[in-house]
Amino acid sequence: MLTIGELASYAGVTVRAVRHYHAKGLLPEPERDHSGYRRYGAGAVVELIRIRTLAGAGVPLARVRDLLQADDAEFAAAVADIDERLRAEIRERQRHRERIARLASGDSLALPPEVVEFLDRLRSLGVDERIVEVERDGWIPLAARSPERVPEWVARKRQQIAEPQLIDFYLTLGRALDRTDDDPRLAELADKLADYITRMADEQGEKYVDDADIEPLFAKLMDALAFDTAPPARRLIELLKERGWTGWTKLERVDPTRAVNGTAARRSRGRRNGGVSNGLCHPPGDCLP
Known part of the structure; x- marks a missing residue:
C-alpha cells in the first residue's frame, strides 16, 4: 500500500494535486489505516496518471470525469471538441501577442x-x-x-x-x-x-x-x-x-457679427476685472501684463 506522497511521486504530481483531485471527485477516496492516513493501491496510480495526462493536455477538470468513463467513440468526439477549443484559444493568444507587439509604439495603445x-x-x-x-x-x-x-x-x-x-x-x-x-x-x-x-x-x-x-x-x-x-x-x-x-x-x-460682439464684450469685462472674467482668462493671454 502506498502513502499519498508515494502515490504522488509515482504519478508525477504533487501531494497538493492529489488532494485537489480528491476534492473535485476525480480520484476516489481510498481506505485509511488505523492512524487515519490514506493508503493507495496500484490502481490508484493508473487512475491518477490518466487524470494527470488529461489535465496536462488542457482538458478542463469538469470534463475529465466524463472522459475517464467514456467509451472509445465518446472519447474521440470529446477529444476533437477539446482540440478545437484549444485551437481557438491559441488563435486568440496569438492576436493578443500581435496587439502587445504593436504597443511598442505608444500610439497603438x-x-x-x-x-x-x-x-x-x-x-x-x-x-x-x-x-x-x-x-x-x-x-x-x-x-x-x-x-x-x-x-x-x-x-x-x-x-x-x-x-x-x-x-x-x-x-x-x-x-x-x-x-x-x-x-x-x-x-x-x-x-x-x-x-x-x-x-x-x-x-x-x-x-x-x-x-x-x-x-x-x-x-x-x-x-x-x-x-x-x-x-x-x-x-x-x-x-x-x-x-x-x-x-x-x-x-x-x-453669425460672425454676433461672435465679434461677444468677443469684444468678454474682453471689456476682462479689462474691468483686471484681466480676469469669471475667474478665467478669455482668451488665454489676456491676463498677462
Missing part, C-alpha cells in the same frame, strides 16, 4: 491600426509632434465611443490631408504653439481655415464638416482635450468664430 497609420502620415509630413498628440488624444475617445465609424472618419482625414491647404494649416498651427495669442499669423491662419471649411461645406455639404452624430457634450470634452494640449487652438477657434464657424471637434456655422 487604445487606437485601431488605421488611426496609427494616419498619425504616422502626419509625422512624415512634418507636423509638430504636439499637434499629432492633439489628434491622437482626440481619436482615443472617438474610437472607443464609435468604433464602427473610425474607417469612415479616417478615410475622410486621409482625403483632407492630401490637400496642401490643410497640411499648411497643420504646419502653421504647430509653429504657432510657441507664440502668443496676439500673433498676427494666428489671424491669417483663421482666414485660411475659414475659407477652406466654407469651400468644403459648399462642395461636399454641411455634414462633411459638421458631423451631427457627435453629441455637443462629447464634442466639448474633445475640444477641452485639444485646448489643453495646444492652447493656441482656443484662440484660433475664437478667431474662427468671427469668420462664421465655431468648434474644434464639431464645426458649426455661426
Whole structure:
C-alpha cells in the first residue's frame, strides 16, 4: 500500500494535486489505516496518471470525469471538441501577442491600426509632434465611443490631408504653439481655415464638416482635450468664430457679427476685472501684463 506522497511521486504530481483531485471527485477516496492516513493501491496510480495526462493536455477538470468513463467513440468526439477549443484559444493568444507587439509604439495603445497609420502620415509630413498628440488624444475617445465609424472618419482625414491647404494649416498651427495669442499669423491662419471649411461645406455639404452624430457634450470634452494640449487652438477657434464657424471637434456655422460682439464684450469685462472674467482668462493671454 502506498502513502499519498508515494502515490504522488509515482504519478508525477504533487501531494497538493492529489488532494485537489480528491476534492473535485476525480480520484476516489481510498481506505485509511488505523492512524487515519490514506493508503493507495496500484490502481490508484493508473487512475491518477490518466487524470494527470488529461489535465496536462488542457482538458478542463469538469470534463475529465466524463472522459475517464467514456467509451472509445465518446472519447474521440470529446477529444476533437477539446482540440478545437484549444485551437481557438491559441488563435486568440496569438492576436493578443500581435496587439502587445504593436504597443511598442505608444500610439497603438487604445487606437485601431488605421488611426496609427494616419498619425504616422502626419509625422512624415512634418507636423509638430504636439499637434499629432492633439489628434491622437482626440481619436482615443472617438474610437472607443464609435468604433464602427473610425474607417469612415479616417478615410475622410486621409482625403483632407492630401490637400496642401490643410497640411499648411497643420504646419502653421504647430509653429504657432510657441507664440502668443496676439500673433498676427494666428489671424491669417483663421482666414485660411475659414475659407477652406466654407469651400468644403459648399462642395461636399454641411455634414462633411459638421458631423451631427457627435453629441455637443462629447464634442466639448474633445475640444477641452485639444485646448489643453495646444492652447493656441482656443484662440484660433475664437478667431474662427468671427469668420462664421465655431468648434474644434464639431464645426458649426455661426453669425460672425454676433461672435465679434461677444468677443469684444468678454474682453471689456476682462479689462474691468483686471484681466480676469469669471475667474478665467478669455482668451488665454489676456491676463498677462
